[in-house]
Amino acid sequence: MIIRRRVPGRSAERRDPARPGARARTRGLAVVxxxxxxxxxxxAVTxxxxxxxxxxxxxxxxGAVAGLxxxxxxxxxxxxxxxAPRLARRYGPSAVVAAGTAVVAVGLVLRPLAGGTVLFLALSAFALAGIAVANVLLPVVVKQRFPDQVGRMTGLYSMALNLGAAVAAAATVPLSGAFGGEWRWGLGAWGVVAALAVPPWIALARIRTADRAPQSASVPPPGPASGPGPGPGAGMTRSPTAWALAAYFGLQAGAAYVVIGWLPQMFRDAGLPPGTAGLLFAVTSLLGVPLSFALSALAGRLRRQSGIAVALGVFGLAGYAGLWAAPAAAPWVWAVLLGVANCSFPLALTMIGLRGRNSATVxxxxxxxxxxxxxxxxxxxxxxxxxxxxxxxxxVPLVLLxxxxxxxxxxxxxxxxDRSVG
Structure with a gap:
């Protein structure tokens, strides 16, 4: 009998992501x-x-409902x-992000069709639910697939995040104009853009090796055998560092969503036209494209990030002071100051990745x-x-901010x- 030995080829390499060539392609797919x-x-917001x-x-x-x-x-x-953690343990982070992104696309396509406030709010919440899942799991994916490049990769996807925010803010009014001045079409176009992000995550979800890594370096493997596992707050409520991160994240998020939701209106109330107000807000997001990468890369090399947090806070205070005193006098300056302050978001994500000892903790x-x-x-x-x-x-609102x-x-x-959690 002749026993034929199977020579590993491209198909075998595809089945074994541990091989160098397949691993490089997987990392490239993960970046995309x-x-x-x-x-x-x-x-969805900007x-x-x-x-x-x-x-x-x-x-x-x-106005109150708009604030809501x-x-x-x-x-x-x-x-x-x-x-998100429970879903990631059961199905794998990549599969959950793929599903969440699909939810975003559907919600954004349907939202402009709403005829009343309640349905508009409901469809906004539906799309934002998908974003929420991705928000939580992207630092995990970075820690899992790029454990030695947490700062750099966090900065890279923070750049893309800020670019998306800026483009949406700047292009929605022109898009609406292209469709006869109908604001609904300008909003709905972003659902089509979100749909383009789904296929790469589906492809990444099919490569399960990283999702099944040991607990010491990853989240527990998906599937029934993993069990319910610890809750998202397990061990966190006893950590002062975890609470400090939560407070920092919450305060910067509150400030960011005020800027996202109300800054264009502030400039419009100061007498600036809607298109200019949208561009000014776009500046606050566009600045984050280069700054997010540079800041996250720098923060990833430092043992302490407190100084960066202080500097960003000072920029924010200066921006609020300008809007309080004379919003129309130097609107581009105030927009730049607030754009720098908004880089507290990638800083918070970087600190989350750095404070956790491993991916299971992250x-x-x-x-x-x-x-x-x-x-x-x-x-x-x-x-x-x-x-x-x-x-x-x-x-008065600016004093509160x-x-x-x-x-x-x-x-x-x-x-x-310089503290570690877990």
């Missing part, structure tokens, strides 16, 4: 998938700000984000810090909207200390 999904994590006045008029939305609308992202991230820390943080941030946009409507101006920025600065000092 990260960039595409990150690009689509903010258009596309609305430039056409918020038109949407409020068409839907009969009050800007709080919906934080609410979804807080409530849905806690489910998935719990990410879920705890983001869910708790977003829960803390929920009242901020709503309060700003209510104060704006009550006082008929932006000075400045006070919260001081608290964020203090939380950043504590979160940036």
């Amino acid at each position: 998938a990260l960039l595409l999904v990150a690009f689509n994590l903010r258009p 596309s609305l700000g430039p056409v918020l006045a038109e949407a409020r008029s068409a839907l009969g939305m009050s 609308l800007t709080s919906v992202p934080a609410l979804c991230f807080a409530l849905v984000g806690v489910a 998935v719990r820390l990410s879920a705890f810090a983001q869910s708790t943080g977003y829960l803390l941030s929920i009242p901020v946009p709503f309060l700003v909207g209510a104060l704006y409507e009550r006082t008929d101006g932006w000075r 400045a006070v919260l920025m001081v608290a964020q600065l203090a939380a950043g000092v504590l979160a940036g200390r």
Whole structure:
């Protein structure tokens, strides 16, 4: 009998992602998938700000309800984000991100078809639920597939995130104009863009080796055998560092969603045209494209990130002061200052990846810090909207934002200390 030995070839390499060639292709696919999904994590929110006045008029939305609308992202991230670790253990992080991205696409396509405020809010929440899952799991995917490049890869996908936010803010009004001035079409276009991010994650989910890595370097393997596992807050509530990260994340999120939801309106109330207001907001996001990468890469090489958190807080305070004193005098300067301050988001993500000892810890820390943080941030946009409507101006809301920025600065000092969780 002749026994034929099978010579490993390209098909065998495809089945064994541990081989160098397959591993390189998998990492390349992971980079593409990260960039595409990150690009689509903010258009659901940033596309609305430039056409918020038109949407409020068409839907009969009050200022307080509009403030609630800007709080919906934080609410979804807080409530849905806690489910991400359990879903990741059962199905694998990549598969869950793929499903979440598909939910984003469907929600954004259907949202413009809503005829009333309630349905508009519901479809916004549906899309944001998918974003919430991806928000929590992307730091885990980075820690899992790029354990030696946490800062660099976090900076890379933060660049894509800020680019998506900026493009959506700047392009929604022109897109609406291209469709005859209809704001609904300008919003719905971003659902098509989100759909483009789904296929790479489906392909990545089929490569299960990384998702089945040992617990010491990853989340527990998917499947019934993994069991329910520890909750997202397991061991986190006893860690001062975890609470500091949650507070920092929540305060920066509250400030970010005020900027996303209300900054264009601030400039419009100062007498600037809608297109210019959208461009000014786009500047705040566009600055994050180069700054996010540089800042995350720098933070990843430092043992302490407290100094960076303090510097970003000072930029935010200066931006609020400018808007309070003379919003129309130097709007581009105020936009730049707030754009720099918004880089606290990639800093928070980088610190989450650095504070966790391994991926199993990072998935719990990410879920705890983001869910708790977003829960803390929920009242901020709503309060700003209510104060704006009550006082008929932006000075009182800006004072509130400045006070919260001081608290964020203090939380950043504590979160940036050289401490490990888990």
